[in-house]
Amino acid sequence: MNRIYKTKEEIIKRAEEILGFTLRNVINNDTVSGEIEDNLKKQGSNRKGYYGELVEEMVFNQKPNTRNEADFPLAGIELKTTPLKKDKTKKFSSKERLVFSKINYGNIVEEEWASSSFLKKNNFVLILFYLYEKEIDLLDYIIKYKHELDFINGISAQDVLQIQKDWEFIVNKIKRGEAHLLSEGDTYYLGACTKAKDSSVTTSQPNSEIPAKPRAFSFKQKYLNYIVQTKVLNNKDEEVKPISSQNKTIDEIVVGKLNRYIGKTDKEIVVKLKLKDFSINLKQYRRMLVNRMLGAKTSRIEEFEKSNVELRVVALEPTGILRESISFPKFEYKDIVKEDWETSEFRSLLEERRFLFIIFQKIKDSEDIIFKNFKFWNFPMNDIGKVKDVWEETKKLIKAGNIVKEIKKDKNGKEKKLTYFPGKKFNGIAHVRPHARNGADTTELPVRDRKTGLNKHTKSCFWLNSEYIRNFFEN
DNA sequence: GCATGATCATGC
């Protein structure tokens, strides 16, 4: 007879029993039901979410429900399965975000955080981490660790406060009728990630006629990884330190640290911070100065790493213009031609990343710079269509092997390749430019370039135009 | 002055 697990203790004990095993171990291979076999075939072995259903059925002997309550309502336990991956140094880290319940746009606008359906359902989450490996059957993933995520006692008050603010930010956006503009980069630890089988699926929202993508609450991958490292694996990284232990949100912490320096020159800041032996010749002088302004003890800041916030130090010209555009990681020509925009790397990156711009301004005829301001920023989804145009054009050119327009020599006899890639004037928002160590630093092309005849080209990346970014620095 | 290609410098 299949055992039923009812109490919290029974369920956690059962989870412990299966650690180190695969689902195929847990059930005994020949009893894989015809129904499950059929499902695995039909859905391919990779349908996301199916693994969780299998665990519920095979390990806990219960049929998954879609009711808006915890998976084990009597015990008050929500069960989640999520993959771990091995990085280059063979360390485990979270492979994906941890997805919670779907956001019901219609109902959530009536909710308050303390009595929210989110907290109710996810009050106590039992997480099973399995080891993801490419090209192996779902039934053969090893279930490695379990973690009991207790929202009330298991997360620091500081993090809970940030999660609450994130939740409120998302709900307020829906209240304003902007569910279609939600973006993971809006928030810090708790994000609103898209949730649909197909990216073209949309749903209605209460205060606007514009259809929105269905979304779910989730812990960002980085935040989940923080939990994995510190609470599951106990791998405390001494290089990563928080800049505040106070019960404040990340916004408040940064405002509290940086406001006092606005309008001061770098030299004045050095004096104010009583930094000795701190010279303009230091490596990464500006970046180091900003670290000290933030009160960071090491160069890696816990609050930013947990929330996928990226610090960028920029310097406006004395006239106020921003000369340099913002670069992103280089892309692989081979990969981009296989991608679709909606699920592409660049689109995900743009949506998920949050920036903290630290804005200095150069002074005419002086070496000094002034700390003008700082700005949290993430890409506004209103403009995402324009980036899509740049991306599609780029993909088209690579696919056609139509990249190099002309090879020129400069006065030093150095070759310079002019390309057809969308430049800064393409649409004012994004463009493509080289991003390499030098001209010889190339990467493979899927199709030989017509002009050069080569199957490789200088590494390139997408850039956000300097003027576009500059617009967001006002006020 | 600006667009665009190219590359430096650091850190992992």
Added chain:
DNA sequence: GCATGATCATGC
């Protein structure tokens, strides 16, 4: 050795 933040150099 490579990724990537940051910036330089050239030529129209």
